[in-house]
Amino acid sequence: MLQNDFYQINYKNYIKYLISRNISRYSNIAYYIYFMWEIVDEYKSIFLVSLIPAFSFLGYIIISLPEGHIIDKYDRKKIFIITNILMVFVYLLLLINKSLFFIYAVDFLSSLLMWVISDDFRGITKEIIPENSMVKAQSLDQTSSGLFTLAGTLSGGFFIFLERRYFYLFLIVISVVAVIMILGNHPAKIYSNISISNGFNYTFKIIKSIIPFLLFTMLLNGLFVSLDVFSSALIYIILRAPPIYYTFFIAGFPMGMLIGGIIAMKKFTEKSGLLKLFVFGIGAIFIFIALNRIAILDSVLAVFLGIIIAFLNVYIETLIINSVPNSITGKFNSITTVFSGGSSPVMAVIFGILSEFIFFPYIIIITGLIMMASSFMVNRIFNGFKDRMDGMKIIYPELFRN
Secondary structure, three states: OHHHHHHHHEEEEEEHHHHOOOOOOOOHHHHHHHHHHHHHHHHOOHHHHHHHHHHHHHHHHHHHHHHHHHHOOOHHHHHHHHHHHHHHHHHHHHHHOHHHHHHHHHHHHHHHHHHHHHHHHHHHHHHHHOOOHHHHHHHHHHHHHHHHHHHHHHHHHHHHHOOOOHHHHHHHHHHHHHHHHHOOOOOOOOOOOOOOOOHHHHHHHHHHHHHHHHHHHHHHHHHHHHHHHHHHHHHHHHHOHHHHHHHHHHHHHHHHHHHHHOOOHHHHOOOOOHHHHHHHHHHHHHHHHHHHOOOOHHHHHHHHHHHHHHHHHHHHHHHHHOOHHHHHHHHHHHHHHHHHHHHHHHHHHHHHHHHHOOHHHHHHHHHHHHHHHHHHHHHHHHHHHHHHHHHHHOHHHHHOOO
């Protein structure tokens, strides 16, 4: 088979996995949006809303280490299929009971599976996409993620106006579609799964050398959850706007990611000199959102926020996938996600508690100021990541064999 045909077949299969992953994310986002509003509307409690992201990550902390080992040792494509099938059964639980406990339980389980699907997809991407095509693949990832997140957001907002049972049936049907998308998918591997003894030992050595990079991703994820926690309250309590404006605001972010993903296919977004400007811009937008009192303007600001995040995500994901050896990709993803994503539920609960004592727009302003301050260190952090990973290739060459 010609090399061009080989890559073309893999790219088509990559698209199928990407769509399936995004359909699972679509259902997860719709669930997230729907119940964030339902809980604040029914219980008038920001703290109860903050438990949605908290429970969504709790499961990942529990499964992260065994998940990383399984992804590196076994067939990643089979893992992908099995996890999507389990997602169908999780949403079927909604038909049993409608209590708040079951809402949190399904949130816990579906998010756990979504984390596994996402990590496994990154491993599959490493296996079948060559390095020189990774920017294109990651730009497509951001564009499609923005599109499906937008669709999930709009769907979650739409079902607010309907009976809950229709939403439950929708989640079950869409999760079945995610399974159907990948049946019979057989891409060829560029990198093989090499069994490395003491794989976690190597992984922790690499992680220790890139602590500043991990702290930055923790900051980015932890601060962003403030908008997740406060968005429904911002629209409902401060602006006293109807739920349609909540939907517009939440939808603005994935719309921006969709636009940003398309723009990110251009090479200029890879320039490290722009990173400082991107992070500074995120902080400024946070402050504008907190001070603004026009509901529709918040939606516009959310679009700009999504565009900038798409640029950052393409840069970060391309850097990680190209740099980390395939032999420990699963372990690396699982452990670093605990670092980067683990700050989200912790900060969600902290923001929920602080909102009982501090006017929550002030909390959003503080997060914006922290982001602006961190922008002055971002170039040093990313350059340090590159230098340390280059050093690892010399120290541990056995990890980087194809």
